[in-house]
Amino acid sequence: MEKTKVRLHICGTEYTISSAEDDAEYMRSLGTELDEKMHELLADNPRLSITQCAVLSALDYLDAFKKAEGSSENLRSQIQDYLEDAARARTDSEITRRELDRVAKELAALRAKRPQA
Numbered sequence: 001m002e003k004t005k006v007r008l009h010i011c012g013t014e015y016t017i018s019s020a021e022d023d024a025e026y027m028r029s030l031g032t033e034l035d036e037k038m039h040e041l042l043a044d045n046p047r048l049s050i051t052q053c054a055v056l057s058a059l060d061y062l063d064a065f066k067k068a069e070g071s072s073e074n075l076r077s078q079i080q081d082y083l084e085d086a087a088r089a090r091t092d093s094e095i096t097r098r099e100l101d102r103v104a105k106e107l108a109a110l111r112a113k114r115p116q117a
Contacts, residue, residue, distance in 0.1 A: 003018040004018060004022065006018075006027040008028065008030075008031030009035065011039065011053070011054075015031075
């Protein structure tokens with residue numbers, strides 16, 4: 001598989017990155033978002049070095065990632081619970097349908113045995 005290479009400009013420095021999985025537009029969007037995030041941090045904290053700014057940005061993105069990961073795990077767990085509930089409901093429905101069929105047959109047999117008036 002061919003690697004995609006992209007040049008990014010982040011806080012005044014050019015970086016060349018490559019990826020075998022992501023397209024150039026996606027990588028550019030990541031670079032643009034990071035550049036904007038770092039410029040925002042630097043504007044709010046002019047004493048930060050680029051390295052400090054990069055570390056704070058990385059921590060912020062890692063925090064968001066961990067929280068999203070936790071949320072997705074919670075959603076997976078809820079979906080699993082819903083699937084198990086649905087399976088139990090199908091089983092209960094099938095048992096009820098069979099019981100209804102049995103009772104209907106029993107009623108038909110009793111009606112057939114009943115003397116005609």
